[in-house]
Amino acid sequence: MSTLATPLKGHAPPPEAPHPAAAPDPATDPMVPRPFRIVRVKKELSDTFTFDLVAQDGAPLGFRPGQFNMLYVFGVGEVPISISGDPAVPEVLVHTTRAVGTVTRAMWAMKAGATIGIRGPFGSAWPVETARGGDVVVVAGGIGLAPLRPLIHTLLNQRESFNRVMILYGARTPEDILYKTEVRAWRGRFDVSAQVTVDRATGGWSGPVGVVTRLINAGGFDAPSTTAFVCGPEVMMRAACDALTRKGVARGKVWLSMERNMKCALGFCGHCQWGGAFVCKDGPVFNYAAVADRLPVAEY
Amino acid sequence: MDDVSGLLRPADQSALIDALTARGYTVLAPVRQGDALTVAPVTALDQVARGWTADQTAGTYRLRRRDDARRFATTPAALPWKRVLHPPEAHLWTARDTGNGFEMISKPEPPPKQALLGLLPCDLAAIARQDKVFDNGTFADPVYTGRRENALLIAATCAQAGDTCFCAAMETGPDVRSPCDIALTELDDDAGWLVEARSGKGAEILSGLPLAPVPDTAFTQRDAIAEATAAAQIRTLPADTPGLLHRHLDHPHWQAVADRCLSCGNCTNQCPTCFCSNTEDVTSLDGTIAERRRVWDSCFSLDFTYATGRPLRQSTESRYRQWITHKLSTWHDQFGESGCIGCGRCITWCPVGIDITEEAAALAALEDAAEAAHA
Numbered sequence: 166m167s168t169l170a171t172p173l174k175g176h177a178p179p180p181e182a183p184h185p186a187a188a189p190d191p192a193t194d195p196m197v198p199r200p201f202r203i204v205r206v207k208k209e210l211s212d213t214f215t216f217d218l219v220a221q222d223g224a225p226l227g228f229r230p231g232q233f234n235m236l237y238v239f240g241v242g243e244v245p246i247s248i249s250g251d252p253a254v255p256e257v258l259v260h261t262t263r264a265v266g267t268v269t270r271a272m273w274a275m276k277a278g279a280t281i282g283i284r285g286p287f288g289s290a291w292p293v294e295t296a297r298g299g300d301v302v303v304v305a306g307g308i309g310l311a312p313l314r315p316l317i318h319t320l321l322n323q324r325e326s327f328n329r330v331m332i333l334y335g336a337r338t339p340e341d342i343l344y345k346t347e348v349r350a351w352r353g354r355f356d357v358s359a360q361v362t363v364d365r366a367t368g369g370w371s372g373p374v375g376v377v378t379r380l381i382n383a384g385g386f387d388a389p390s391t392t393a394f395v396c397g398p399e400v401m402m403r404a405a406c407d408a409l410t411r412k413g414v415a416r417g418k419v420w421l422s423m424e425r426n427m428k429c430a431l432g433f434c435g436h437c438q439w440g441g442a443f444v445c446k447d448g449p450v451f452n453y454a455a456v457a458d459r460l461p462v463a464e465y
Numbered sequence: 466m467d468d469v470s471g472l473l474r475p476a477d478q479s480a481l482i483d484a485l486t487a488r489g490y491t492v493l494a495p496v497r498q499g500d501a502l503t504v505a506p507v508t509a510l511d512q513v514a515r516g517w518t519a520d521q522t523a524g525t526y527r528l529r530r531r532d533d534a535r536r537f538a539t540t541p542a543a544l545p546w547k548r549v550l551h552p553p554e555a556h557l558w559t560a561r562d563t564g565n566g567f568e569m570i571s572k573p574e575p576p577p578k579q580a581l582l583g584l585l586p587c588d589l590a591a592i593a594r595q596d597k598v599f600d601n602g603t604f605a606d607p608v609y610t611g612r613r614e615n616a617l618l619i620a621a622t623c624a625q626a627g628d629t630c631f632c633a634a635m636e637t638g639p640d641v642r643s644p645c646d647i648a649l650t651e652l653d654d655d656a657g658w659l660v661e662a663r664s665g666k667g668a669e670i671l672s673g674l675p676l677a678p679v680p681d682t683a684f685t686q687r688d689a690i691a692e693a694t695a696a697a698q699i700r701t702l703p704a705d706t707p708g709l710l711h712r713h714l715d716h717p718h719w720q721a722v723a724d725r726c727l728s729c730g731n732c733t734n735q736c737p738t739c740f741c742s743n744t745e746d747v748t749s750l751d752g753t754i755a756e757r758r759r760v761w762d763s764c765f766s767l768d769f770t771y772a773t774g775r776p777l778r779q780s781t782e783s784r785y786r787q788w789i790t791h792k793l794s795t796w797h798d799q800f801g802e803s804g805c806i807g808c809g810r811c812i813t814w815c816p817v818g819i820d821i822t823e824e825a826a827a828l829a830a831l832e833d834a835a836e837a838a839h840a
């Protein structure tokens with residue numbers, strides 16, 4: 166447990182004593198984190214880990230693929246993290262996080278049994294239902310696979326609703342491939358085409374090397390009937406959306422998930438604004454046709 | 466019930482403050498503090514500024530004696546009313562470490578009951594803008610909405626345009642247009658206040674006051690005061706400003722503004738519609754008590770867009786563009802109206818005198834010139 170005596174951000178003094186007002190109800194107040202117990206920690210990569218969490222009040226956290234939660238480490242801070250579990254199993258909340266800074270490093274140090282505060286779920290979802298009857302292309306870059314995993318679960322749970330299903334995944338090196346066991350299982354299925362490319366080959370890597378757009382350019386999907394779901398670094402998403410539309414996929418059938426600084430997830434703090442959108446409530450999942458003009462604008 | 470109106474003669478005006486106080490309201494009104502007119506709690510009418518106004522131009526604010534006894538012809542107050550409903554620092558909750566997790570032990574203090582006396586029409590419009598921000602259809606912010614529900618709004622017809630004002634162009638004044646509880650007009654020659662109930666709450670208060678009948682000329686005078694104030698305004702915005710800004714996100718003009726802009730955030734602090742905030746998580750010395758606070762923030766601060774290991778809007782030009790585009794363009798996308806109500810504070814309080822109306826006009830002129838060169 167942190168014993169920070171000074172605030173992480175800003176310069177306010179530490180609180181003296183709690184206000185005597187009645188305690189809020191975390192189950193109904195979207196401003197207030199609900200305590201969840203970490204029941205399992207899995208170290209995925211050298212800097213990336215997955216928590217399985219169970220609500221201390223027992224109420225499952227239902228969500229739609231693509232939505233996110235605000236994760237609070239007691240006394241340290243709060244960060245937006247996508248939900249990575251199977252929406253068909255809401256009893257266990259799954260989050261995969263890369264340790265990059267103050268809060269996510271504090272999470273990295275936590276063990277099973279510890280408590281995390283959760284607010285959510287927030288934001289828009291991957292519109293899986295709009296893809297029914299056609300081909301589906303999932304394009305992921307790096308940690309971007311985490312927000313796409315609930316979508317992939319749903320696609321595979323309802324496999325007969327879709328025509329071809331392609332998963333195109335780019336990682337920096339073979340050591341950076343997330344969810345290796347699952348990726349292997351997807352690759353082993355006859356009804357899924359899962360392809361992985363790396364920026365830089367190491368060890369015994371015999372697969373493709375290069376950016377993920379190459380896998381898009383190689384085709385293998387029926388463009389007019391294809392719905393695409395894209396998540397990764399912004400440069401990668403720009404390139405992927407561009408490659409998909411050049412292949413003939415309609416802009417209105419390409420979906421992407423944006424990342425912006427978020428403090429509230431409720432539309433109040435203004436930090437997540439991207440043009441006229443509040444990414445926390447109008448996104449994070451956007452339709453490419455609606456945002457194609459602002460996606461290339463630098464520092465927007 | 467809402468159509469109560471009357472004349473409150475100077476000798477009876479204290480009764481309004483007394484009636485508000487008796488109902489448990491803290492009354493806030495324009496007061497003179499040093500060389501500025503600000504907003505502060507008052508308990509008696511003589512604490513409300515009388516016969517003062519302020520001359521405001523780009524980068525300057527000067528207190529001036531009026532040649533009449535008006536109290537609300539102040540031009541926009543130097544400390545905006547915004548802090549009354551959206552406080553610069555708000556407590557959100559406190560949690561305690563139980564040794565086996567944590568539990569919530571408190572939430573925001575009960576909202577204070579506040580009467581805002583002498584709001585200018587622009588500031589009243591700003592409250593209507595913030596109402597939509599803090600109750601956005603999906604979530605309602607308990608801090609703001611609690612204070613707002615408990616608030617009583619008394620707005621005054623504006624009798625003094627500042628040099629930086631442009632409420633007429635933004636269609637938010639100088640008459641009292643936005644929803645409030647009581648509309649008040651200071652009639653000429655200190656003849657008294659024309660008071661008109663605009664809500665049931667307002668009517669209830671007015672009906673307990675010693676009101677004289679409304680003089681025949683009062684409503685004509687009210688409209689004439691507003692018209693004269695509108696006529697005195699010199700600033701406006703170009704046609705289709707939302708579209709103009711939307712078309713030029715990458716315009717080199719933003720660099721020209723950035724060369725002057727200090728990125729200080731005065732404009733966002735002063736702007737009565739700016740709502741952005743940051744979260745502070747703090748703990749007690751022994752680490753067992755954690756508190757979350759919300760503090761005002763500004764899109765001019767570098768950390769505002771911190772993500773993926775760096776600030777997204779690193780350049781001053783991108784931050785100025787965010788400010789002006791949000792106020793005048795993307796606010797329309799979000800809430801169906803402008804984020805600017807034309808109070809001119811950002812112009813007055815900019816240390817280098819950057820003028821939001823001039824920058825929009827400059828962009829329009831550059832667009833026209835480019836089109837002319839093309840034709």
Ligand SMILES: Cc1cc2nc3c(=O)[nH]c(=O)nc-3n(C[C@H](O)[C@H](O)[C@H](O)COP(=O)(O)OP(=O)(O)OC[C@H]3O[C@@H](n4cnc5c(N)ncnc54)[C@H](O)[C@@H]3O)c2cc1C
Binds near residue numbers: 247308449774
């Ligand atoms: C919708 C959404 C979904 C995300 N999903 C995931 C995910 O599934 N897995 C994952 O590893 N990461 C995800 N991220 C990124 C993750 O939120 C950041 O890596 C994290 O906030 C970094 O916080 P920190 O304190 O550890 O880092 P620091 O770099 O120390 O951050 C410093 C400060 O900046 C703030 N900050 C930094 N980045 C962000 C950000 N993007 N949003 C808000 N505040 C930020 C932090 O709160 C902190 O106060 C997601 C981001 C968004 C917006």
Ligand code: SF4
Binds near residue numbers: 738739804807810
């Ligand atoms: S942008 Fe400037 S003029 Fe417009 S409401 Fe804000 S402070 Fe007033």
Ligand code: SF4
Binds near residue numbers: 764789
């Ligand atoms: S102009 Fe900047 S500080 Fe003001 S509301 Fe918009 S983003 Fe927030």
Ligand code: FES
Binds near residue numbers: 426427432433
């Ligand atoms: S995260 Fe606060 S407005 Fe979106």
